[in-house]
Amino acid sequence: MNTLPNKITRKRLNQLNIFRELYFGSALTKKELSKITNLSTPTVSKALSGLSSRKLIKEKGRKDIPTGRKPKKYGLNNNSIYGLGVDLEIPDLRVAIYNLSRRMVASKGTYLDMDKLRKNPTDHLTEKLSRILKDFVRDEGLDMNSMLGAGIAASGVVKDGGFRPFSRFERSRDIELKKPLEEKLGFRTSLGNDLDLQLLSQLDRLGHVKDSNHVALYFGARLSGKRQPNVRIGGSIAIGGEVFRGTGGSTCEFGHMSVTSESASGLPETRCGNSNCLESYINAEIKRDDGFSVPPTITRAIEQKIKDLVFAFSPSLIIVDLDAFPEISDEIIHELDNFTAKLENTIGLGGVQIRKPLNKDRSATRGAVINHFDQSLLDPDSFSTLMENYNQ
Ligand SMILES: [Zn+2]
Structure with a gap:
């Protein structure tokens, strides 16, 4: 830089x-x-x-x-440029329009057809998305020329213009999306992991990070699926305000980290390959439970994982987004506050701010637009191109 x-x-x-x-x-x-x-x-x-x-x-x-x-x-000038945000929380699909200040102008939600998605995911997503986005822009009375493009949030590993929605398909596969969608829509799109984008959105709300040593962690536990609720655990890390994506396109698969050093007992076979994985453990604990309160085993397991992350990353900020278990958020944050205060006096790690997400809306549409704006407006080459062509 x-x-x-x-x-x-x-x-x-x-x-x-x-x-x-x-x-x-x-x-x-x-x-x-x-x-x-x-x-x-x-x-x-x-x-x-x-x-x-x-x-x-x-x-x-x-x-x-x-x-x-x-x-x-x-x-x-907020009326000059807009961005479309898409959150693919399969089978849910949320779309929203944001202005240059990253404020939501309009939003709507719909569903994807799981049968069509299984048969040909790229075709179904491209057709459905291009239709919805075009209708949406027209219904809101916006000029297609003022659309800077679309940012898309997808769960799972996101890499090379495609994504792998690990937990939603029997066998994981890469779904190509960026290129076919751009061809169909005629404007630029960008793709990111939903939790990475949620972290970007939170950092944007908290104020621009200028310190290159600033480390922010996002720990998320979400419920997905209505008939068979499934807890999905994941996270993200940003260094100096920029999401760190690692070699494989996705870091911070916190949900697949180990519960114990031995195989946790009574777990169903896991799909990730780690027989001892946190996400499988938590889902098994929920099924075993009466469903009235969150089992303390889950609270302790999440708490312990975040403590390990503090040792590994020495973060300045941890956002604990327990959308799946809102009733244990405060307890966990309180325990982590005590824990990190102690660490500051012992091994010198500390000064970490631990908080819930700033707003209640967990949709990643806003983060997807921020990511898209970052790439299309703040990158020197893209900015030059925009200034040459836009509103001439
Ligand atoms: Zn796993």
Whole structure:
């Protein structure tokens, strides 16, 4: 990130730096932008007029100062660019439109046809998604040209424009999605793992991470399926605000980590290959239970796994999203707070903030759009291309 990309000119880079500040922060004056970016006021002025001419930013009132002329403030033009977010929580399908400030404009939910999905997943997803997205944009009265494209959240391993929805099919298989969907829709799409994208959305709400040593962990336990509820456990890690994806396209398969050092007894055969896996253990414990309260074995197992993660990553932030077991969230967070406070005094690990997700909506549509915006707006090459072509 320290070297200048080949294709971007100094002019574009200045515009991108200014745009980035306004994208992550609130409206600012020329003087404030000049101070933050180390660019001269005339350079800031030039960059602002370039961004305004593409309608990406606009004037946003004036800054209140005690004496003299109140300077103009500049901020994002929210009516210029929109992104579509898709959350594929098979068989549930949620879509939402977000503006440039990552605020939801409209949303709707529907279902996928499991039979069609089993027969030809790429065809079914491409047809269903392109129809829904086009109708949705039209129903909301938005111009197709203002759509920057779609971000898609999928569960399981996401890699090379496809994904592998591990738990939903008897045999895991890669489903190609990005290319066929782009061909059908005629605009850019990006794909990410749902929990990675939820973490991105939470970090965006909490404020832009500037420290490259900042480590954030997301631990999620979700219920999926209505007839046969199944707990799905997973997670994500972001370093310096960027999701770490590992070699295989997905890290943080917390759900498949081991419960004990020996084989946990009474577990059904697991599909992941780890006979001792946490997710299988928890699902077996639920089936054994009366269903009135969360068995303490589950609480302890989750708590222990997160403690191990603290040792492994020394995170600054842990988001504990126990959507499947909301009644034990506070107990677990309280225990982890005590635990990390102790660690700070013993081995020096600590200073970690442990919290529930900021809002109740666990859908990853917002994160999917943020990921898409990051790739299409904040990447130097994509930004240059956008500035050359958009709103000309
Ligand atoms: Zn497993």
